[in-house]
Amino acid sequence: DADVTQTPRNRITKTGKRIMLECSQTKGHDRMYWYRQDPGLGLRLIYYSFDVKDINKGEISDGYSVSRQAQAKFSLSLESAIPNQTALYFCATSDLVGNQPQHFGDGTRLSIL
Amino acid sequence: AQSVSQHNHHVILSEAASLELGCNYSYGGTVNLFWYVQYPGQHLQLLLKYFSGDPLVKGIKGFEAEFIKSKFSFNLRKPSVQWSDTAEYFCAVNENYGGSQGNLIFGKGTKLSVKP
Numbered sequence: 001d002a003d004v005t006q007t008p009r010n011r012i013t014k015t016g017k018r019i020m021l022e023c024s025q026t027k028g029h030d031r032m033y034w035y036r037q038d039p040g041l042g043l044r045l046i047y048y049s050f051d052v053k054d055i056n057k058g059e060i061s062d063g064y065s066v067s068r069q070a071q072a073k074f075s076l077s078l079e080s081a082i083p084n085q086t087a088l089y090f091c092a093t094s095d096l097v098g099n100q101p102q103h104f105g106d107g108t109r110l111s112i113l
Numbered sequence: 114a115q116s117v118s119q120h121n122h123h124v125i126l127s128e129a130a131s132l133e134l135g136c137n138y139s140y141g142g143t144v145n146l147f148w149y150v151q152y153p154g155q156h157l158q159l160l161l162k163y164f165s166g167d168p169l170v171k172g173i174k175g176f177e178a179e180f181i182k183s184k185f186s187f188n189l190r191k192p193s194v195q196w197s198d199t200a201e202y203f204c205a206v207n208e209n210y211g212g213s214q215g216n217l218i219f220g221k222g223t224k225l226s227v228k229p
Contacts, residue, residue, distance in 0.1 A: 033216070040122070040221060040222075041221055042203060042219040042220055042221040043157075043203065043219040044219075045216060045217075048216060058216070090156060090157070094214070102217060104156040104157045104158075105156060106155070106156045107156055
């Protein structure tokens with residue numbers, strides 16, 4: 001199911017480069033999230049957005065920025081990539097009303113050399 | 114701060130063995146509880162969830178979990194595992210404000226390897 005689409009799926013880049021990861025959703029959900037997954041650490045929240053005008057830092061926002069261009073689009077940027085940002089990045093969505101669990105994209109595997 | 118603990122980092126079982134994965138959380142208020150599964154190379158998928166009511170929750174693929182409020186636990190169980198259950202399992206918790214939810218806090222995950 002392609003309700004939450006992430007691009008690119010894989011990216012290899014060099015230290016110091018600016019990287020943008022994009023996420024779009026067709027679920028009509030208000031909330032969107034960016035997580036990173038590292039082996040043995042589970043998922044950690046980077047940024048989240050309740051709507052287009054509401055952006056919030058998560059647990060590990062340093063070194064990252066986000067843009068909520070529309071209800072359906074939420075992009076994550078690494079302004080100057082560093083090797084310890086090598087990870088698997090997931091975008092997720094949830095409905096603001098009620099207690100809906102989050103729906104995840106397929107992930108972006110980012111490697112910074 | 115709220116936290117979620119998964120006690121086992123890696124569990125290895127033979128097919129047909131029974132499974133129980135532990136999960137404890139630290140928050141004292143009303144919570145929603147989730148178990149997610151991540152098959153190799155795939156994104157997270159919801160296995161089951163608890164919001165309220167019967168503390169024994171049944172999910173997909175024969176999994177179930179029991180919420181024990183007094184122990185702050187939400188352990189995942191399956192009577193007989195299959196090789197296809199090989200995956201990483203994540204427990205997650207968020208605060209229930211009665212009409213909206215807080216952000217999910219994930220445990221660090223438990224890798225399950227099932228030997229054929």
